[in-house]
Amino acid sequence: MHIYKATDYQEMSRKAANIISAQIIIKPDCVLGLATGSTPLGIYQQLIDWYKKGDLDFSNVKTVNLDEYKGLPAENVQSYHYFMKKNLFDQVNINSETTYLPDGTASDSETECTRFNNLIEEIGGIDLQLLGLGHNGHIGFNEPGESFEKGTHCVALAQSTIEANSRLFDEGEIVPSHAYTMGIKTIMLAKKILLVVSGEEKADILHKALTGPVTPTLPASILQLHPDLTVVADEAALSKFDIE
Ligand code: GLP
Secondary structure, three states: OEEEEEOOHHHHHHHHHHHHHHHHHHOOOOEEEEOOOOOOHHHHHHHHHHHHOOOOOOOOOEEEEOEEEOOOOOOOOOOHHHHHHHHOHHHOOOOHHHEEOOOOOOOOHHHHHHHHHHHHHHOOOOOEEEEOOOOOOOEOOEOOOOOOOOOOEEEEOOHHHHHHHHHHOOOOOOOOOEEEEOOHHHHHOOOEEEEEEOOHHHHHHHHHHHHOOOOOOOHHHHHHHOOOEEEEEEOOOOOOOOOO
């Protein structure tokens, strides 16, 4: 495991974007596993800036996203489809035919999960998976208690996650209670993992995840066992670690 300590959110974003751009340069047709949430926003902005400068080419890149709310169509402003289009895809030269997310409107959840699992396999597996960290230690939408063996599946979101995510919804809008997510198994099969964490409120959970016991009650703890994990976090998030 490599841990990079950044002074602040901006430096964290730049460092993580650097790692992603290196992946694209080394393998222009790579498969990137992407994440939503507020943490990756600075990374996406940095990648867009480098693209606009002519330093990055997304034309052969394929992407798969970690998760999507069940019940939300791609056009819904709260959907992760919409988030990805707005914050990255529409601003770079990526082919929209090769950006994949679970379909929130699929009529049969099981069929949708199988489709998504097969798709990841068909495009060659994930070269680099970007991950944020939930306040309760979730990754993607793998909530505490989920088995480590699962591929893409449909989950009932923890009340704390619904509450944390409700800040992004307007008053009166219903925050979905279920979501599709890559499972821990899907995530662990990625060749490289890049975990990004910012802010003091995640310091404790990050420390437990990376130094405590590996247990399904703290989903991110499994990342300790990944052979190629890079953590990029700011000083505040790393405040419980004794590193320079
Ligand atoms: C959501 C997403 C996760 C993300 C988490 C943390 O629950 N499904 O993939 O990592 O939020 O989000 P943030 O970066 O906004 O703290």
